[in-house]
Amino acid sequence: MTTSTPPTPTPSAKNPEQINPPGGAERRGIGQVLRSQLQQSLAFATLVVLIIFFSVSSSSFFTVSNISGILLSTAVIGILAVGTTFVIITGGIDLSIGTGMTLCAVMTGVFITNMGLPLVVGVIGGIATGALMGFINGFNITFLGLPPFIATLAMMLIAQGLALVISGVAPIYFAEQAFKDIALGTLIPGLPNAVLILFLCALVAYVVLSKTILGRYTFAIGSNEEATRLSGVNTRKWTILIYTVAGIFTGIAGVVIAARLGSAQPQLGTGYELQAIAAVIIGGTSLLGGRGSILGTLIGALIMSVLINGLRILSIQTEWQNVVVGIVILVAVFTDSLRRRREA
Amino acid sequence: MSLESVGTADRSRNLSNEAGSIVTTKLLEVQGISKSFPGVQALKDVQFELDRGEVLALVGENGAGKSSLMKILSGIYTRDEGTISFEGRPVEIEGPRAAQALGISIIHQEMNLMPHLTVAQNIYIGREPRSLGGFALRERALNKKTAELLARLRIDLDPRQEVGELTVAKQQMVEIAKALSVDSKVLIMDEPTSSLTASESETLFRLIEGLKADGTGIIYISHRMEELGRIADRVTVIRDGRYVGTLAKGSFDVPTIIEMMVGRHIDENARPTAIDTHDNDVVLKVEDLSTRNFINGVSFELRRGEILGFAGLMGAGRTEVARAIIGADPRTSGTITVNGKVVSITKPTDAVRHGIGYLSEDRKSLGLLLGQTVSENILLPSLPNFSNALGFMQPAKGRNVAKRYVDQLKIKTPSVQQVTKLLSGGNQQKVVIAKWLERDCDILIFDEPTRGIDVGAKDEIYALLTDLAARGKSIIVISSELPEVLRLSHRIAVMATGRITGFLDNEKASQNTIMELATRGHE
Numbered sequence: 001m002t003t004s005t006p007p008t009p010t011p012s013a014k015n016p017e018q019i020n021p022p023g024g025a026e027r028r029g030i031g032q033v034l035r036s037q038l039q040q041s042l043a044f045a046t047l048v049v050l051i052i053f054f055s056v057s058s059s060s061f062f063t064v065s066n067i068s069g070i071l072l073s074t075a076v077i078g079i080l081a082v083g084t085t086f087v088i089i090t091g092g093i094d095l096s097i098g099t100g101m102t103l104c105a106v107m108t109g110v111f112i113t114n115m116g117l118p119l120v121v122g123v124i125g126g127i128a129t130g131a132l133m134g135f136i137n138g139f140n141i142t143f144l145g146l147p148p149f150i151a152t153l154a155m156m157l158i159a160q161g162l163a164l165v166i167s168g169v170a171p172i173y174f175a176e177q178a179f180k181d182i183a184l185g186t187l188i189p190g191l192p193n194a195v196l197i198l199f200l201c202a203l204v205a206y207v208v209l210s211k212t213i214l215g216r217y218t219f220a221i222g223s224n225e226e227a228t229r230l231s232g233v234n235t236r237k238w239t240i241l242i243y244t245v246a247g248i249f250t251g252i253a254g255v256v257i258a259a260r261l262g263s264a265q266p267q268l269g270t271g272y273e274l275q276a277i278a279a280v281i282i283g284g285t286s287l288l289g290g291r292g293s294i295l296g297t298l299i300g301a302l303i304m305s306v307l308i309n310g311l312r313i314l315s316i317q318t319e320w321q322n323v324v325v326g327i328v329i330l331v332a333v334f335t336d337s338l339r340r341r342r343e344a
Numbered sequence: 345m346s347l348e349s350v351g352t353a354d355r356s357r358n359l360s361n362e363a364g365s366i367v368t369t370k371l372l373e374v375q376g377i378s379k380s381f382p383g384v385q386a387l388k389d390v391q392f393e394l395d396r397g398e399v400l401a402l403v404g405e406n407g408a409g410k411s412s413l414m415k416i417l418s419g420i421y422t423r424d425e426g427t428i429s430f431e432g433r434p435v436e437i438e439g440p441r442a443a444q445a446l447g448i449s450i451i452h453q454e455m456n457l458m459p460h461l462t463v464a465q466n467i468y469i470g471r472e473p474r475s476l477g478g479f480a481l482r483e484r485a486l487n488k489k490t491a492e493l494l495a496r497l498r499i500d501l502d503p504r505q506e507v508g509e510l511t512v513a514k515q516q517m518v519e520i521a522k523a524l525s526v527d528s529k530v531l532i533m534d535e536p537t538s539s540l541t542a543s544e545s546e547t548l549f550r551l552i553e554g555l556k557a558d559g560t561g562i563i564y565i566s567h568r569m570e571e572l573g574r575i576a577d578r579v580t581v582i583r584d585g586r587y588v589g590t591l592a593k594g595s596f597d598v599p600t601i602i603e604m605m606v607g608r609h610i611d612e613n614a615r616p617t618a619i620d621t622h623d624n625d626v627v628l629k630v631e632d633l634s635t636r637n638f639i640n641g642v643s644f645e646l647r648r649g650e651i652l653g654f655a656g657l658m659g660a661g662r663t664e665v666a667r668a669i670i671g672a673d674p675r676t677s678g679t680i681t682v683n684g685k686v687v688s689i690t691k692p693t694d695a696v697r698h699g700i701g702y703l704s705e706d707r708k709s710l711g712l713l714l715g716q717t718v719s720e721n722i723l724l725p726s727l728p729n730f731s732n733a734l735g736f737m738q739p740a741k742g743r744n745v746a747k748r749y750v751d752q753l754k755i756k757t758p759s760v761q762q763v764t765k766l767l768s769g770g771n772q773q774k775v776v777i778a779k780w781l782e783r784d785c786d787i788l789i790f791d792e793p794t795r796g797i798d799v800g801a802k803d804e805i806y807a808l809l810t811d812l813a814a815r816g817k818s819i820i821v822i823s824s825e826l827p828e829v830l831r832l833s834h835r836i837a838v839m840a841t842g843r844i845t846g847f848l849d850n851e852k853a854s855q856n857t858i859m860e861l862a863t864r865g866h867e
């Protein structure tokens with residue numbers, strides 16, 4: 001090659017128009033980290049403030065039994081929210097998780113109570129039901145090209161209908177204490193197993209999202225699906241996988257709720273999806289895709305249950321609880337959009 | 345280190361093998377390619393061939409079919425007819441993966457990055473270093489690998505920075521690094537320099553020379569004619585989806601190529617007819633404009649009927665000035681006077697209300713609704729003019745106006761109802777221009793208005809802007825292409841590192857005098 005180049009030119013000396021002061025990239029790096037964590041830190045601060053507020057307002061709030069109760073009531077919504085965080089980061093949405101969870105609970109009941117299969121098989125069957133629903137969602141979205149909203153809305157209705165039909169519109173009861181122990185037993189003294197399961201789910205989800213290929217592609221698809229596809233990534237395959245993962249969490253939530261109630265309640269389920277989605281959003285995951293975290297989701301879910309529990313302890317009518325949760329969502333999304341506006 | 349190390353040992357071995365035996369097959373041979381879309385015959389019987397170690401430039405007007413042809417080669421579109429042979433063997437390229445596997449990589453015309461991911465994550469997407477059976481990411485290895493690649497390519501970027509925070513030019517460098525991170529035998533570059541400055545382009549050209557020396561065949565698409573002499577070995581021209589001809593090095597000159605492209609002669613060295621606007625009213629007066637991080641005491645006046653060019657190197661702060669004026673970025677000081685009255689502009693809608701329109705440099709994210717039709721995009725800012733008192737739309741009226749722009753700007757589209765996403769890149773840019781022309785602001789700021797636009801259409805746009813000015817509009821043109829600034833502006837403001845370093849009247853301006861001012865303040 002003929003172009004001779006000076007021995008060791010630093011890039012900035014060669015391009016005089018570069019305006020970054022030395023170290024500029026690093027400074028931006030820190031700023032970027034702070035900003036991307038802002039929503040999450042805000043959510044965390046909100047949680048702390050709420051806990052302090054309710055503890056001061058009522059002596060019965062900050063007690064071991066009440067905290068354990070709050071955690072227990074977070075478990076189901078939390079597990080659903082963790083699963084649906086994946087979907088929302090891709091820029092999608094999953095409306096079928098609430099009634100889907102119910103269908104999984106009913107199927108677990110069918111396997112264990114009606115068919116008399118061993119407990120483990122029944123639990124795996126219930127979770128597999130969730131995985132299958134997620135897979136079908138993913139297939140409908142990628143191969144049939146349905147918008148996630150529509151595909152999962154349809155699945156929500158189908159799951160609801162199936163749960164009612166299969167159960168004969170009656171609860172299926174679980175006789176075995178071992179099954180109920182899945183949620184209510186205490187492997188760690190004082191901590192219901194359901195809470196343990198939630199934390200395990202969150203931990204696994206965290207690792208998957210931040211340390212694995214699946215997590216990377218979840219963000220990539222949410223950030224720019226077309227670009228990801230053109231880079232040679234099989235986005236259909238990964239999207240299906242992501243919805244399947246969300247489905248697995250739905251299945252786990254189904255098992256946990258059945259164990260907690262000691263029965264599969266086919267009427268239950270609607271409304272759970274919106275609460276889970278709300279938790280995800282409060283935790284700073286962007287509905288537009290490309291951004292989000294499991295830790296945030298966990299905090300978001302806790303904020304919701306602390307709020308509801310605290311309001312109940314303060315004897316505020318249940319009717320008002322929804323109003324408050326609605327306002328919290330508005331505030332959360334508003335701060336998120338403020339942040340984004342400043343970024344732009 | 346030298347640039348040859350861009351290639352790998354692997355590739356140089358191939359090359360020496362080939363040198364040993366007599367190689368007669370072409371690297372890539374394309375014959376009789378046709379492709380049609382609903383309502384558009386994008387390509388008809390196109391051919392070309394590419395040798396190892398050569399740069400083939402592919403030129404043609406906007407919508408001529410260049411990108412479509414490249415998308416066929418990179419597995420994104422499937423051809424209707426024709427054959428592709430790669431290293432002498434006929435091949436079917438069934439998807440981006442298949443193209444990668446053959447050794448064909450492409451830098452797309454439109455940015456194709458994941459803004460929320462970091463530089464490193466973008467470059468190696470789909471090819472991340474992994475462990476544990478391919479499931480776990482090795483993030484540290486990824487960043488290290490990227491840092492090495494960037495150092496080798498002499499691209500100054502932090503592997504861990506989020507791509508969405510980079511400027512358009514830096515994002516383009518990420519795209520280039522991404523394409524060069526695979527060892528490809530054929531590298532396609534679809535307008536890689538359209539958002540780069542002269543010196544960044546020069547960095548790219550040196551990379552290209554290194555790749556050539558390693559035996560890579562390069563297909564290079566550009567609307568910047570002056571680049572062809574610099575790097576092309578041969579030039580293939582297509583027009584309206586048809587093959588026009590190929591010129592070999594030494595036998596091509598720019599006027600000939602342009603005539604082949606557009607079918608008529610275009611004078612590249614034209615200057616605006618000198619008109620004296622010095623006595624006209626000042627419509628926009630900016631005094632002591634500063635922003636928090638960069639712009640420092642910028643003052644200028646814009647008179648009625650004047651075209652004021654803003655020249656300077658990338659990063660000189662021209663776009664920042666425009667954004668501060670229209671209230672998109674906060675100002676720390678500065679007064680803005682429109683038609684003699686001091687105005688308060690804190691957000692872009694204020695600017696529009698005071699008759700200042702800004703055409704942004706980043707059309708994909710800021711300028712266009714890609715999913716909407718051409719006509720909807722053109723009419724968007726001026727919708728109230730196309731609806732009746734009750735707010736009902738008057739579609740026929742709107743369509744006619746949109747059609748007028750399509751004709752006037754020669755926007756190549758089957759109809760005004762076509763979804764904008766499906767237009768070629770340059771034609772999308774024309775839609776953005778039409779949109780702001782229809783908005784009818786008295787003061788128009790155009791930021792890189794002809795990026796990605798072919799020479800013929802550029803000429804149309806120049807004529808249009810000149811005509812607008814003659815009819816009493818005042819225009820600011822920000823452009824990194826000096827010939828463009830010289831061709832259009834009555835007066836030129838040159839910026840360097842956040843300040844205006846001088847004003848030049850067109851008659852006194854030349855590329856040299858501008859560059860002199862633009863590099864002032866640099867070492």
Ligand SMILES: Nc1ncnc2c1ncn2[C@@H]1O[C@H](COP(=O)(O)OP(=O)(O)OP(=O)(O)O)[C@@H](O)[C@H]1O
Nearest residue numbers: 381386406407408409410411412766767768769770
């Ligand atoms: N997916 C598509 N659907 C419909 N029409 C398309 C599609 N892709 C391209 N076209 C049309 O095919 C023609 C050729 O487009 P192409 O993008 O190849 O042009 P180009 O030569 O790259 O132009 P430019 O210089 O503006 O980038 C245009 O008329 C365009 O509108």
Ligand SMILES: [Mg+2]
Nearest residue numbers: 411453768769
């Ligand atoms: Mg193109």
